[in-house]
Structure formats: structure tokens, C-alpha cells
Amino acid sequence: MKRFGLIGFPISHSFSQRHFQEKFVKESLVDHIYELYPLATLSEFIPFIQNTPDLIGLNVTIPFKEKIIPYLQVLDDISKEINAVNCIKILNNNHNIPLLKGYNTDATGFEQSIKPLIKHHHKSALILGNGGSAKAVSYVLNKLNINFKIATRTPFQSNHIKYNEINEDIIKNNLLIINTTPLGMVPNLNTFPDIPYNLLTENHLLYDLIYNPEETFFLTKGKNNGAQIKNGLSMLFFQADKSWEIWTNQPN
Ligand code: NAP
Helix, strand or coil, rough: CEEEEEEEECCCCHHHHHHHHHHHCCCCCCCCEEEEECCCCCCHHHHHHCCCCCEEEEECCCCCCCCCCHHHCEHHHHHHHCCCEEEEECCCCCCCCEEEEEECCHHHHHHHHHHHHHHCCCCEEEEEEECCCHHHHHHHHHCCCEEEEEECCCCCCCCCCCHCCCCCCHHHHHHHECCCCCCCCCCCCCCCCCHHHHHCCCCCCCEEEECCCCCCHHHHHHHHHCCEEEHHHHHHHHHHHHHHHHHHHCCC
């Protein structure tokens, strides 16, 4: 059996398992399986790898994207720069000395998803939240030469602002607004980032990394104020495709 899966906690809301299982059926990959592996703590990680010798690749989600790094022997350049890993390739597992390589495919997924939507007026952005995925988003915005500020509850850098500092100027000057917080994600459907939605215009693009529900309160409020909106579903699919390529096609 060629085994793949997702580690994190909790992970029951994830779409990844369904995505890969549908792929395996469509491509007649009968000896392939993708499972959810909820790990309460990372102390369970190495025993889990050693006890699962047919494991080839893992995705990593909340809350382990940064904490997993000390358990990996090698990081690729992108995950090293972002300092977060959401994809692991497992080599030599059947020899009991597994080699674990970390990658960040969230960055690739976000870049491929947002690039077709970027217009000439999207010169600077406001990122909401400063967790693991905000780091992947920042990496991509830097790569695309888009300036950005980060709204966070605990600012500690010069480009960080508090939510109560998001005023008319900030909204007017940042036509791309990206939600990287879990506000609005199932089961907390009625929550949303605290920004002045009434100041949005049709030139604004609101991007939400959340894909469940399809349209969060953040996106609905943006749409009702004329902004273009986009959820995180295509990012999820692009990052899954990149993970698959790493597990199956890339040289070791
Ligand atoms: P994370 O590391 O926990 O970061 C989330 C950040 O959101 C926190 O660091 C925090 O930033 C902010 N936040 C959390 N609770 C908040 C609250 N009550 N009010 C205001 N801000 C709050 O999580 P993540 O891995 O970045 O994931 C974030 C979201 O993106 C999740 O919904 C996840 O499902 C989604 N995601 C989607 C994809 C995709 O492929 N579409 C990929 C990755 C992640 P501050 O402490 O700085 O305020």
C-alpha cells in the first residue's frame, strides 16, 4: 500500500482526504490511501512514522506547521524561508531510519490561486492575522512585489498594525485584503475579522484562505459592499497538486 495522510489537531473538517481519495479513484490508483491522523501532541510523531512503514507523504495542518520543523532532517528553500511546513516527504521509512523532508506548498497554492486575479491597481495589501499561513502569503506577496501590512492582535514589527488602526487611509491604500485568520470557518460561521467593511469599493479584492464554508461572513460583507471576492478552495487544490508532485515526481 502507498500511504499518504494529514496530521494536525483537530482535522475532521479537512477536505484533503476527500480530494485525494477522489483522485485515487479517478486515476485508478487502487493501492493508494490518504488518511487523517489526528495527533494530540508531536511527541507521537516519530513513533507514528516508525509504526507506519508504508507512509510516503504527509500534509501538516494547524497547530503543527511550525512546531514540526525540529523533527525534520531537511527543509527545501521555500519552507526554510517561510519557517513553516505543510508537506513532508518520507524516505527510507522501511529501513527504520526515515529521512523526513519538509516543504511549503501553501505558498505555491496561494500564488497560483491569486495570480490570475491580480490587477494593476493591486499594488499593496492588508493581511489579516499573523499565523502560519500568513507567512506563506507574505512570502508570495514579496515575490509578486506587492507591499503589505499585517493586522494582528499583537503587533511586534514595523509593518504590523492593530485592528483598531485600520482606518479609511489603510482601506483606501490596500485594495487587496487577505484573511488568514480562522474567523468564519466552521463551526464559527458568525465570526469575521473586525475591519470597516463599509469603506470597501469595487476595486477591492477580498481573498479568504477559508474554503469551508464556501462564502464566509468576511466575503459576504465584502461582496455586499461591491468588492470582488475569492475563497481558498483553489489554493487548497493547487497546494494538494504540488504535494502530490513532491511525493511522486520530484527527485529525492
Ligand atoms: P494559525 O497559524 O493558527 O494562524 C491564524 C492566525 O489568525 C493567528 O496566528 C492569529 O493571528 C489570528 N487569529 C486567530 N484567532 C483569532 C481571533 N479570534 N481573532 C483575530 N485573529 C485571530 O492558522 P493558519 O495555519 O495560518 O490557518 C489560518 C486559516 O487559513 C485556517 O482557517 C485554515 O483552514 C486556512 N488555511 C487554508 C489553506 C488553503 O489551502 N485554502 C491553507 C492554509 C490555511 P494574530 O495572533 O497575529 O492576531
